[in-house]
Amino acid sequence: MEQADNLKKGEKGAWLSICAYVVLAAVKLIIASVGNSQSLWADGLNNITDIVASVAVLVGLKISRKPPDADHHYGHYRAETIASLFAAFIIVTVGIQVIINTFEQLIAGESAQPGMLTAWTALGGAVVMFCVYRYNLSLSEKIGSSSLYAAAQDNRSDAYVSIGAFIGIIGAQFGLFWLDPFAGLVVGIIICKTAWDIFRDATHNLTDGFDEHQIKTIKTSIGKVPEVKEVVDIKGRRHGNQAFIDITIRVNPDLNVKESHAITENIETFLREQHNITYAHIHIEPYE
Numbered sequence: 001m002e003q004a005d006n007l008k009k010g011e012k013g014a015w016l017s018i019c020a021y022v023v024l025a026a027v028k029l030i031i032a033s034v035g036n037s038q039s040l041w042a043d044g045l046n047n048i049t050d051i052v053a054s055v056a057v058l059v060g061l062k063i064s065r066k067p068p069d070a071d072h073h074y075g076h077y078r079a080e081t082i083a084s085l086f087a088a089f090i091i092v093t094v095g096i097q098v099i100i101n102t103f104e105q106l107i108a109g110e111s112a113q114p115g116m117l118t119a120w121t122a123l124g125g126a127v128v129m130f131c132v133y134r135y136n137l138s139l140s141e142k143i144g145s146s147s148l149y150a151a152a153q154d155n156r157s158d159a160y161v162s163i164g165a166f167i168g169i170i171g172a173q174f175g176l177f178w179l180d181p182f183a184g185l186v187v188g189i190i191i192c193k194t195a196w197d198i199f200r201d202a203t204h205n206l207t208d209g210f211d212e213h214q215i216k217t218i219k220t221s222i223g224k225v226p227e228v229k230e231v232v233d234i235k236g237r238r239h240g241n242q243a244f245i246d247i248t249i250r251v252n253p254d255l256n257v258k259e260s261h262a263i264t265e266n267i268e269t270f271l272r273e274q275h276n277i278t279y280a281h282i283h284i285e286p287y288e
Contacts, residue, residue, distance in 0.1 A: 010148045013136040014058035017151055020132050021051045024125050031121045037114035037172075039165035039183035040122050042098045046161055046191050047125075049091040050154060053198070056083035057151050064240050077240025081205045088199035095191030102184040114180055119169040126162035129155050150201070154194060161187050210236035210243075218245065218275055225270070227251055227263045229287035245271065245280045253286030260284050 028044030031037075060080025068075045136152035168183025219234045232248040251263060264282040271277040 010139065010143055011058060011061050013139045013148045013151065014054050014061060016132055016135060017054040017155060018051060018058065020128055021047045021054060024128060025051065028121060028125060031118055032114075035115035035118035035121075037118035037122075037165070037169055038102055038181040039168040039187060040114070040118045042102065042184035042187040042191075043122060043125065043162055043165045045094055045098055046158065046187055049094045049191055049194075050158060052090045053084075053087045053154060053194075054151065056087035057148070059083050060240075074239055074244075075242075077242050078206070080240045081202050081238075084198050085202040085206070088195045088202065091198065092192055092195035095188050095195055098188030098191060099185060102181045102188060106178065106181050106185065113172050113177060114169050116169075116173070119166050119173075122162045122166040122169060126159045126166065129159035129162065133159060150198075157190065157194065161190055205238045205240075208237040210238060214275075218271070218277075221270070221274060222247065222249065222267060225263070225267060227255075227266075232285065239279075242279060243275075243277045245277055246283075247280060248283045248285060250285045250287035253288075 025044050025047035028040050028047065032041035032044055057080070060083035063079035063083075064075070064077045066072075066076045133152050133155035136148055136155055140149035140152055164183050164186055168180045171179030171183075215234055215236050218236075219231050222228060222234070223231050228249050228251060230250040232250055233246075234248070235246045237244050247267070249263075249267075251260060255263075264284065267282055268280050271280050
């Protein structure tokens with residue numbers, strides 16, 4: 001129930017990102033066309049890809065809130081990861097197109113001085129995205145949402161992209177006309193890098209990848225529980241934002257079922273409070 005409430009709160013951050021990106025993308029693309037700025041145009045396209053990513057987060061959060069059913073016994077948490085993977089393919093397509101367009105412009109030697117309005121638009125966009133970043137970062141830490149945390153990092157990178165566009169436009173004002181399309185090229189590379197990061201994380205989770213350092217930390221923590229004689233095995237996988245842990249421990253063979261069960265409950269409480277892990281399957285074996 002608490003997890004569902006957190007996912008619902010996370011939707012506020014996704015909606016905020018979508019609204020900000022829609023407005024910024026429209027403003028940047030219009031002013032870039034009028035002011036003849038390739039870097040601001042690329043920045044606007046970058047915001048369009050961010051709309052796709054934010055919608056994917058929103059859809060994933062909504063589907064993830066669905067309770068377990070007859071053929072989804074562990075819930076629907078992975079819907080968020082699948083949506084992120086879909087978004088990665090769309091984002092990289094836009095990024096490649098931006099790179100091709102700006103690279104062709106650099107080779108052709110086309111030069112034009114963009115208007116100062118495009119510079120102030122880029123700078124204003126950076127300020128807006130820094131504000132969105134701070135809000136989503138605070139919300140992600142409050143509800144423990146990894147997807148919203150990733151969205152916040154994307155908000156920050158978008159602010160840096162806008163600052164880069166601003167620098168490129170200002171450089172063009174001093175005769176460095178190549179700096180504006182070059183900034184657009186850098187934006188295209190950043191778009192592709194964002195797509196790669198999303199793709200890498202999504203595929204890692206979908207193939208049951210898990211942070212090996214976190215596994216070692218959890219194993220060490222469980223080994224310090226007085227009743228645990230030995231931690232035989234520990235495995236982890238992610239189901240959306242949820243970490244699922246399978247643990248095999250050995251305890252005193254003279255303990256009865258009730259006493260052994262109490263140990264597993266203590267470990268589950270410990271994992272939830274210390275490592276934010278809400279699901280753990282603990283298998284007990286007798287210690288020889």
